[in-house]
Amino acid sequence: MNQQAHAASHVIVPRSMYFTIFAALIVLTGLTTFVAFFDLGLANPIVALSIAVLKASLVVLFFMHMKYSSRLTWIIGGAAVFWLGILLVLILSDYAMRGWGG
Amino acid sequence: MPKHESSSALVPDENAAPASDPALRHHFDDLAQQHEAATLGMWLFLATEVMFFGGLFSAYMIYRVWYPGTWGDASRTLDITLGTVNTIVLITSSLTMALAVHAAATNERRKVMSFLVVTMVLGVAFLGIKSFEYYQKFAEHHVPGLDFRFEGQAPERANLFFSLYFAMTGLHALHMIIGLGILSVILYMAWRGRFTEAWHTPVEISGLYWHFVDIIWIFLFPLLYLVDRHR
Numbered sequence: 001m002n003q004q005a006h007a008a009s010h011v012i013v014p015r016s017m018y019f020t021i022f023a024a025l026i027v028l029t030g031l032t033t034f035v036a037f038f039d040l041g042l043a044n045p046i047v048a049l050s051i052a053v054l055k056a057s058l059v060v061l062f063f064m065h066m067k068y069s070s071r072l073t074w075i076i077g078g079a080a081v082f083w084l085g086i087l088l089v090l091i092l093s094d095y096a097m098r099g100w101g102g
Numbered sequence: 103m104p105k106h107e108s109s110s111a112l113v114p115d116e117n118a119a120p121a122s123d124p125a126l127r128h129h130f131d132d133l134a135q136q137h138e139a140a141t142l143g144m145w146l147f148l149a150t151e152v153m154f155f156g157g158l159f160s161a162y163m164i165y166r167v168w169y170p171g172t173w174g175d176a177s178r179t180l181d182i183t184l185g186t187v188n189t190i191v192l193i194t195s196s197l198t199m200a201l202a203v204h205a206a207a208t209n210e211r212r213k214v215m216s217f218l219v220v221t222m223v224l225g226v227a228f229l230g231i232k233s234f235e236y237y238q239k240f241a242e243h244h245v246p247g248l249d250f251r252f253e254g255q256a257p258e259r260a261n262l263f264f265s266l267y268f269a270m271t272g273l274h275a276l277h278m279i280i281g282l283g284i285l286s287v288i289l290y291m292a293w294r295g296r297f298t299e300a301w302h303t304p305v306e307i308s309g310l311y312w313h314f315v316d317i318i319w320i321f322l323f324p325l326l327y328l329v330d331r332h333r
Contacts, residue, residue: 012204012207012208013204015201015204018197018200018201018204019197021197022193022194022196022197025193025196026190026193029186029189029190029193030186032323032324032328033182033186033328036182036324036327036328036329036331036332037331037332038332039332039333040332044329044330044332045329048324048325048328048329049321049324049325051324052320052321052323052324055320056317056320056321059196059313059316059317059320060313060317062200063196063197063199063200063309063313064309064310064313064314065306069141070138072138072142073141073142073145076142076145076146076149077145077149079149080145080148080149080152080153081152083149083152083153083156084152084153084156087153087156087157087160088156088159088160088163091160091163091164092163092164092167095164095167096167
């Protein structure tokens with residue numbers, strides 16, 4: 001663990017990697033805005049959110065160096081996503097079952 | 103976290119980091135462990151932030167499921183061009199922030215300072231464009247509680263959309279303002295030459311915060327501006 005943490009603190013990725021990720025993020029931003037003007041039915045929010053998840057993953061993995069981080073950091077990042085999933089899924093299922101609103 | 107193999111009191115441990123590094127706090131074995139602890143602490147804080155924004159995203163999700171028509175009508179009053187430009191501005195600021203961290207790791211002090219300044223200028227530009235959008239909303243009477251009017255059907259439902267719009271983008275803008283304050287401190291520390299190749303943790307974890315605020319916007323942008331644009 002100490003070895004791993006030591007390695008993680010000294011990881012230096014080539015600067016070109018940041019520009020590659022940046023280019024991908026800009027292309028995806030253009031794509032999501034472009035696609036928004038077409039009627040894809042139910043797929044519109046799915047496509048928009050999938051692109052958002054992909055962009056967020058690129059930022060987390062490369063800009064935030066998660067790819068080069070210790071397993072403990074991965075667990076905390078994973079826990080954040082998992083807990084958010086509990087929040088959203090349980091709230092949505094609760095409201096759906098009760099038939100409130102609408 | 104496992105500690106170092108305990109070294110004899112008489113024989114100095116050759117693997118131990120030099121205790122002379124002024125950045126090393128006494129309760130850590132070495133700089134690597136100190137760095138790992140700081141990084142983990144920041145990620146834990148960001149995990150709580152995910153839940154903080156998660157409440158607002160939940161509210162958005164429920165009302166959008168209930169009132170899809172009104173959500174679309176209200177969403178289409180937002181300026182998609184300004185929204186897209188602001189997304190690009192913020193992503194570019196994330197790039198320059200990452201380059202500032204890279205420069206800190208390679209011990210290029212002037213580059214650290216330049217990239218931090220560019221990042222902050224882009225952050226201010228984002229807030230400027232956002233302010234202009236707020237100004238438009240005020241002019242259109244789309245601000246809940248202030249002589250709110252909505253041309254479409256069900257203005258009371260549109261009121262909910264704009265309440266969430268201002269709550270979510272406002273909380274995001276507050277995070278940007280706090281981020282600018284944090285980067286000012288980091289810039290001052292860089293100017294004073296506080297960072298070395300071995301220790302520049304504050305630059306890195308401030309970068310984590312800045313990128314996180316970028317990620318929040320990456321989700322706010324499609325949810326508020328895009329999902330009902332085609333109708």
